[in-house]
Amino acid sequence: MIDTTRFIPTHRPFFEIHRRYWEKTLAHRRFKHRHLVPLIEKLRGNARFEVSKLGLSTQKRTIYLVKLGTGKTKVMLWSQMHGDEPTATMAMMDMFNFFGGHDELDALRQEILDNLTLYFVPMLNPDGAEAYTRRTALGVDLNREALSLQAPEARLLKELRDQLNPDFGFNLHDQSTHYSAGRSANPATISFLAPAYNHAKEVNEVRGNAMKLIVTLNRVLQTYIPGQVAKYSDSHEPRGFGDNIQKAGTSVVLVESGGYPDDPEKQYIRQLNFTLLLSALQTIVRKTYSEENIDAYYQIPENDRSLFDLIIRQVQVPLGGEVRTMDIGFNHNEVNFRQADGFYYRSAIEDLGDLSVYFAYHELDASGMQLVPGKTYPSVIANVQELRKLDFNRLFRQGYTAVRMARYAPKERVTYLPIRILTGQKSRDNEVALSANPDFLLQINRQTRYAIINGFVYDVVNNKNGVKNGLVE
């Protein structure tokens, strides 16, 4: 009988000390390369770090290599090969602060630095980060470039791996917040994968060690996010980096940061990244992963796309001349704005019909309620001052969900008032349909109970505004 408690690294101190080392200049996901440069350059002043320039991105931004530690075992960590997947980059900066410091965890820190040599490549795709898009400035997906190597960023990663031949590799990504851990209401807050090196998904020692390490890390994370850890699809992608690096002899762990309720900027998930990566390093130092059972890897639930942002349950919808009872699932999709320094939400009906097998971050039971398409307020609003004076709750009670502002032309098509603004001669039919974004009222006996504006819920009876933003059209 194996005592499983011995495999658990000392994760709690890492989790708790994170607050002290949280890099406060990075407080949201759309930070840029220019925000990272000073954080990395300043590491040159600390003898523990060796900072070098790995090379240049397509648009000539410097991609850095940060080396730490003097140990025999080599670990390589790279983040943000997809420009809009920055959570682990934030955690890396926090780790640099941690490794550069002195505190009550000196012994744990020193144990890692004496036994491992760490190679960090933060933000492998800085051009994608600039525009907050997945792809590189060439328009290619870097994680499909491991064979063709046409993107300069891909060549840098491949050459570094081949030169170092590290024992372990961490391929750090973000995934959709709509993934759940198995078919459940639990978001897949963190998903892991030990990528397959062939289509048969065979397991050799290299991949087996990655699987065993994941078993330990899953156990750590269950303390913080019980039931919210999943496994990414393990089908072999011949063009993927994880797959090829595993094949080349480095045990690769893919980490995908997903969703967590009320954490749109993923700051809690960042703390989990910090905790799990330090725990992983300690586990590698102590080699305790080797005693784990691979069966436990297969028992981690798979990612399932069964989460919506909002499901309105059992609402009566007038469709095709009849009233039909159905569920409506909305997702709140992010739209970059202000040179991708920020975003607003543009929601869309992701599915409608019988959604009883799906789940949502927010569910609204609308049984007994009628869906009534929103109307446009009859008088034209002259300016923003007049707009601000409107009593939106009263408008919703009267059946209005949009106002017309004939001469309003803001640069960004967004309002933080709970209303839709129609400019010029634009009109809306608010049709309930797949991919559409209708505004409507939910009524009981012709009394408005809720208004749905841009896929968000305004509770009219309790006057609670849950609308993150409205849209200008």
Ligand SMILES: [Zn+2]
């Ligand atoms: Zn990715």
